[in-house]
Amino acid sequence: MERTIKRQVKGFKTQDGAGVNLVRVLGHKTVEEYDPILMLDSFDSTNPDDYVAGFPLHPHRGIETISYVYRGTMVHKDSLGNEDSISDGEVQWMTAGSGILHEEKLPPSERMLGVQLWLNLPAKDKMTAPSYHSIKNADIEEIHFENGKLRLLAGQYKESKGYESKYLPLDYYDIHLEPGASIVIDTDPKRSVMIFTLLGEAVVGETLVEEKTAAKLTSGGQVEIKSSGAHTQVLFVSSKLLEEPVAWGGPIVMNTKAELQKAFQDLDQGTFLQKEISYEDK
Numbered sequence: 001m002e003r004t005i006k007r008q009v010k011g012f013k014t015q016d017g018a019g020v021n022l023v024r025v026l027g028h029k030t031v032e033e034y035d036p037i038l039m040l041d042s043f044d045s046t047n048p049d050d051y052v053a054g055f056p057l058h059p060h061r062g063i064e065t066i067s068y069v070y071r072g073t074m075v076h077k078d079s080l081g082n083e084d085s086i087s088d089g090e091v092q093w094m095t096a097g098s099g100i101l102h103e104e105k106l107p108p109s110e111r112m113l114g115v116q117l118w119l120n121l122p123a124k125d126k127m128t129a130p131s132y133h134s135i136k137n138a139d140i141e142e143i144h145f146e147n148g149k150l151r152l153l154a155g156q157y158k159e160s161k162g163y164e165s166k167y168l169p170l171d172y173y174d175i176h177l178e179p180g181a182s183i184v185i186d187t188d189p190k191r192s193v194m195i196f197t198l199l200g201e202a203v204v205g206e207t208l209v210e211e212k213t214a215a216k217l218t219s220g221g222q223v224e225i226k227s228s229g230a231h232t233q234v235l236f237v238s239s240k241l242l243e244e245p246v247a248w249g250g251p252i253v254m255n256t257k258a259e260l261q262k263a264f265q266d267l268d269q270g271t272f273l274q275k276e277i278s279y280e281d282k
Contacts, residue, residue, distance in 0.1 A: 003193060003220035004205040007033060010213050011042065017055035020106070021045065025196070025214045028248060033216055034194055036168060036242040038063065038253060039118035042196070042212055043072075048108035055104040059272060060096035061263050062126045062253040064119040064165065067092040067104075068153060068235070070174070070198065072112035078102035079273055082132040091135035091153050091172075093165065097121070099263075099272045100130035115196065115235065123244050123255045125167045135163050147181035150174070155238070157185075170239035177202070177227035177234070184224045185236065193217045193238045195225065200232035 011025030026040035045051055067074055073087040078094070079101040086092050087109075094102065106112060121128070135153065141160050143150045152162040155171030162172075175183060177200075187193055194216050195202065195209065202209045203226040209215045217223055225234055246253060247260040254260045266272040 001189070001220040002205065003187060003217040003223040005207040005209065005215050006218045007216045008209060008213050009215075010210070011040075016041070017104075018053035020053055020055065021050040023212060025212070030214075031246050031248070034214070035192060036120040036239055037117055037194065037237065038120050038246070038248070039116075040196060040214055041116045042198075043115065044111075044113050044212070046111050048112075051106045051112050052108055054106050057101050057103045058251055059099060059101050059267060060094075060251045061099045061272070062121055063096050064121060064167065065092075065094045065096065066117040066119055066154075066172070067114065068116075068172075068174070069112075069114040070233075072109040072114065073107050074114075075105040075107065076102060076132065076134075077105075078130075078132055080130060080132060084132070084134050086134055086136070089137050089140065089151070089174075091140075091163075093133045093135060093154075093163070095121075095128065095131045095133075095165070095167065097125070097128040097130040098274055099266070101273070113198070115198065117237070118253070119165075119168060119170070119239075120242055120244075120246065120253060121167055122242060126254060126259070128167065133163070139163065145183060147178040148183060149176050150183070151176075168240060168242070170237055173236040174198075175225065175234045175236055177225070177232040179227055179230055182224055182226040184222055186222045187220065187238060189219050189221055190241075191238045192241045193223065193236070195237070196235040198233045198235055200230050201228035202226065202232050202234050203228050
């Protein structure tokens, strides 16, 4: 069975961090349907004033943040002592786990274009040790097909393999389609699949997906993605469904209100940064 469009979300303009202008596409209202993707923020600006304020030091717990900067630069610094930057086609993958503090600076560039995903961690891994990993261009395989290419940001595509998180592995592709081009991707019917049109419009089945739109796909064994009259750049995400309760407060996502309250209590008491623990130990 071929996958088709189940739901589309266009998003809205907002500000976050110290005053970064962005489009919030996925969030609190889409948690259940887009499981396990909690949030999707889109960045696209040629005006540095929109983003140079950056994201000052802030906490996370219970999630992984995945930033894909197709154009521009993001500089990362965290409480583990990591300092790193990604730019022009690279990925930043941070596991917040039991707790991390980090900041993200966005230096001026000709164009800032990309997305940040928040990926939910399974309940059993919410309090795992935090970590940071960057996926550089040298680690990203580009697979060419007729009138297009696929950048394997993470996971697997056919026989090719990229970076794989050990907690909730996902297939993450950056697909480029020239006018009139298409690609057919085989998918596990049990997995959750969504696409995001970073640039241009795409057609799935008979449905048009406008630029800067997240589309959740129905179940099926494959999907055909076609360009719509111009160069199209589509981000494709395939992942296992978690189907677990979500308790979300600001930068922290847990499974119960009690766990969420405990996280904010830890912040207040200065005990937020800790080694991996199990809930039974608390």
